[in-house]
Amino acid sequence: MTAQYGPLTPNDAARCAELEAQLFDGDDPWPERAFLAELAAKHNHYVAARVEDKLVGYAGIARLGRLRPYEYEIHTIGVDPAYQGKGIGRQLLSRLLEYADGATIFLEVRTDNEPAIALYESAGFTRVGLRKRYYRVSGADAYTMKRERQ
Ligand SMILES: CC(C)(COP(=O)(O)OP(=O)(O)OC[C@H]1O[C@@H](n2cnc3c(N)ncnc32)[C@H](O)[C@@H]1OP(=O)(O)O)[C@@H](O)C(=O)NCCC(=O)NCCS
Numbered sequence: 001m002t003a004q005y006g007p008l009t010p011n012d013a014a015r016c017a018e019l020e021a022q023l024f025d026g027d028d029p030w031p032e033r034a035f036l037a038e039l040a041a042k043h044n045h046y047v048a049a050r051v052e053d054k055l056v057g058y059a060g061i062a063r064l065g066r067l068r069p070y071e072y073e074i075h076t077i078g079v080d081p082a083y084q085g086k087g088i089g090r091q092l093l094s095r096l097l098e099y100a101d102g103a104t105i106f107l108e109v110r111t112d113n114e115p116a117i118a119l120y121e122s123a124g125f126t127r128v129g130l131r132k133r134y135y136r137v138s139g140a141d142a143y144t145m146k147r148e149r150q
Pocket of ligand 1: 023076077078079080083084085086087088089090091108109110113114115116118119122
């Protein structure tokens with residue numbers, strides 16, 4: 001199985017919402033319109049992983065601020081449960097890091113999301129803060145993680 005990587009497009013929004021519902025059940029999964037809004041925003045960058053034309057993963061990052069040096073924030077990353085553990089999440093993340101071109105990057109992650117935390121730590125992110133009840137629906141806490149300018 002080899003995944004292909006490329007841009008995420010508005011045609012993928014419905015499939016993204018379907019994956020979100022599986023991946024973030026109980027935690028305010030984004031609906032199709034949220035993906036359409038993300039894709040339309042000028043300073044966002046979204047990538048897709050496909051296997052035989054089926055969307056199996058997606059990830060997005062936003063550029064913050066108007067003046068250099070820019071900072072970035074990872075908005076989401078998700079891999080179809082049937083395709084997890086095969087290196088797709090790492091590939092998606094590395095494409096976001098490439099886009100951010102060595103700048104400072106932030107993200108929020110649930111404190112109990114061990115797979116995601118392990119992935120982020122292995123890519124150079126460290127925990128810099130705790131946001132209590134960050135996830136509105138579940139009330140779960142989040143770590144803020146930061147990757148320093150490289
Ligand atoms: C987090 C997620 C995107 C990782 O995607 P993936 O394709 O399964 O990850 P990869 O196969 O590329 O693994 C990359 C690294 O993640 C970590 N990881 C992945 N699955 C893991 C698990 N079950 N337990 C612990 N660490 C894990 C490891 O550090 C792994 O590196 P290694 O293979 O060298 O040990 C995926 O689990 C997912 O979609 N989770 C649900 C959505 C989510 O939580 N997104 C993040 C929100 S902040």
